[in-house]
Amino acid sequence: MPQIPGSLWERPDMLAALRARDIGQTFRLLRQYAxxxxxxxxxxxxxxxxxISEIMNGRQQVTMFEVIERIADGLEMPDIARMALGLAPRTPVQVPIPRRDDSQGFAPLTTPPSLDPVQGPREGEVMRDPKRDDRPTMSASIPNIQLRAWRNERQLTRAEMAEWINQTPVGRSERLSVDEERIREWEIGDVAWPSLPFRLALTQATGRPPEQLGFSPDRRTHTGLIEGQILPPDALRAEAELYGTMELAQQLQASDLGNGTLEALAEAVDLLCRAYPVVPAATLRDRTRKRLTQITRLLSGRVTLDQHRELLVITGWLxxxxxxxxxxxxxxxxxxxxxxxxxxxxxxxGHGELMGWAYEMSAWFALVEGRYEDVVKSARMGQAAAGTSSAMVQLTLQEARGLARIxxxxxxxxxxxxxxxxxxxLPIPEHPDHHFVFDHAKWMFYAATAYTWLEDNDRAEEHARETIQMHTRPDGTSNAPMRVxxxxxxxxxxHARRGDLDAAVSQGMAAFDIDRRSxxxxxxRAGxxxxxxxxxxxxxxxxQEFHERYVTARFALGTRRPELLD
Structure with missing residues (x-):
């Protein structure tokens, strides 16, 4: 085989072509430099x-994953090039096996003191408070899901990824000592922008710049991601107060629209959507059905074409x-x-996002009903309509769950x-409690279930525990009880797969004990x-105890008597 210099794959122009999956430019650079x-x-x-000629001249694009993988294998691309293409590294990360200490379990890996590794926070890197209470409490940080997704796709543990970063040229020259805890801090969002040596090593390890791994120098570590200005329990009351204003009530009774009425209606609908995570379903159903009936009357009233369109959108969300x-x-x-x-x-x-959410609901119904191929089909159909929106994200995650079930x-x-x-x-949501807004914490929740179904127990546990932590307030209550x-x-x-029956039943019973439930x-899921x-x-x-609780829940669902679980 002709020799391709290893340095060629590390050239900025080559890495840029690989990250863009521009195979034509990759071939042209191979001709130019090799x-x-x-x-x-x-x-x-x-x-x-x-x-090859057509690809190099831009008359044909290479998009199929299998073809890209065949090209990478044929050219014997090193791992930095493969990962820039989005492929798994060819050489598994070699993590030293820690020695076993019979009295204390596995002894931790150590680094020789003479190496003087870079371990602590560097200038420009914001780290968590080491004295903080590590009991499960709701985090205000924005989880870094892009970094986590990159690691998950390559089936790396946090320890393996840390070692991979340490073994990059920058990692060795700077004597970095990234460990599992630092990866965790990056992934849960405690560090918004690592210092320069870590950013360079991350790029060398992944083939991606930090911005494409979820890092940002402008992101705040605490943004109110979890809680909006109005807590969900208050949203229903706020909606009633807004709806009960004299001007809005009079406008609705007159089947006419005045200035500000549409804006007030849209705000009222948003408040109902924000009440979804915590308000009992029957209560929210009755209020929503009442509002839908009242607002629908306006469609036959004296409205302009633009007002009619806005009313249709508002009615669609309801x-x-x-x-x-x-x-x-x-x-x-x-x-x-x-x-x-x-x-x-x-x-x-022509409201693509609303259409996308309707497809997402179809995918959700199919998932619960065991029609897993239909989940994937509906999710992909919805993605074609949803555009750049929360619906697009949720449809993609529903597709992932359908694929996991398969x-x-x-x-x-x-x-x-x-x-x-x-x-x-997407911008960081102002109100992540809104049912039709996708937030970073929701990605964690979806990933936990997907990995549970894929029987990746370690990864499922990691995502599930962090989901609970992100949504648990200091007083033990939750702002997202259905996710929890x-x-x-x-x-x-x-736990059941691992043979721990006590822990398995304890966790299952905890799910039944949560008040707001779908x-x-x-x-x-309990099934x-x-x-x-x-x-x-x-x-x-x-x-048997858990089975009896499950049978009661199933009977309550079948007879439409949710109060049986109270």
Whole structure:
């Protein structure tokens, strides 16, 4: 094989071409700097000379992953080039196996003192307070999901990624000593912008600049990501007060629109959407249905074309919210009717995000009902309509969960990464409690479930525990109880697989004890744990205890009597 200088793959122009997956430019650089002819490149990559010519001249693009992987293998790209293309490294990270200490377990890895490694915070790097209380409490930091997604896709542990960074040229020259804890701090968002040596080493290890790994010099470490100005429990009351203003009530009764009425209506709908995480589903259903009926009357009133369009959008969001709470309560037919209405409103006005959420609801219904191929299909159809929006992110994550249910690890990881990258394009949400807004913490929640279904127990546990921590207030209450309930069930399944029945049932019961619940989701996820417990621990009293609680929940769902769980 012709020799390709190793330094060629580290050239900035080559790395830029690889990150852009511009195979034509990659071939041109190989010809320019390594003297490879089209025939030689074709021979190495298993491609005809004619096709190589078309690629190099820009008449044909290489987009299929399998072809890109074949090209990388044929050219024997080193790992820095492979990772710039988004491929897994060819050489596994070699992490030293720690010695076993019979009295204290595994002894920690140590670095010879003579190396004087860079361990502590460097200038320009914000680190967490080492004296902080590590009990589960809600974090105000923005999780770095792009870095986490990059690591997950390559199936690296935090320790393995740390060692990979330490072994880069910058890592060795600067004597960096990145460890598992530093990776964790980066991923949970405690460090918004690492200092220069770490940024350079990260780029060498991943083939991505720091900005494409979720870091930003402008990001604040504490932004109020989790809590908005109005807490969700107050949102329903605020909506009632806004709706009850004399001007708005009079306008609605007169079936006419005055100045500011549409803005007030949109704000009222936003408050209802923000109430979704914590307000009981039946209460929210009744309020939303009442508002939908009242606002629908305006569509036949004296309105301009622009006002009619805005009313359709407002009505569409209400219909989407109503569909969600109907489904939470097990009211399947009503949920589908509302979903179709939301889609139709979006279609009439060309509102891609609203249409995208209607597709997302279809994917969600299919996921709960075990139609996993339909999950992927609906999610991908929705992505074609949603544009750059929260709906696009959630659709991508629903696709990942559908793929996880099917057992397609590689594509599920890729979908999770695409979702992280799509979320990075959106501004930090002002109100992350809004049901139709996707926030960084929600990515963690979706990833926990995906890895539970993929039976990656360590990764599932990592994401589930951090989901609970991010959503638990100092007083023990939660701002996202349904996410926390799912995370408890993820942990229950992980414990059951590991043989810890007590912990498995404890986590499962914790999910049932949460007040605000999607009964449909709860029964669906608890069923996973119940089947596993009966399969492995059928004769154990604890397994039977959980089974009885699950059967009660299933009966409550089937009879539409959620109060049976109270």
């Amino acid at each position: 003297g490879l002819s089209q025939t030689t490149i074709g021979s190495l990559t298993g491609t005809s000379q004619g096709k 219909a989407a919210l109503l569909g969600c709470v109907h489904y939470d309560l097990g009211e399947r037919e009503e949920a589908e009717t509302a979903r179709r209405a939301a889609y139709e409103m979006g279609r009439q006005v 057992g397609d690890r590689r594509e599920a990881d890729r979908a999770l990464t695409r979702g992280a990258d799509a979320l990075a394009l 309930a799912d995370a408890h069930l993820d942990l229950g399944i992980v 009964l449909t989701d709860l029964v669906h 996973d744990l119940d089947r596993l417990l009966l399969q492995r621990y059928r004769r154990e009293a604890l397994a």
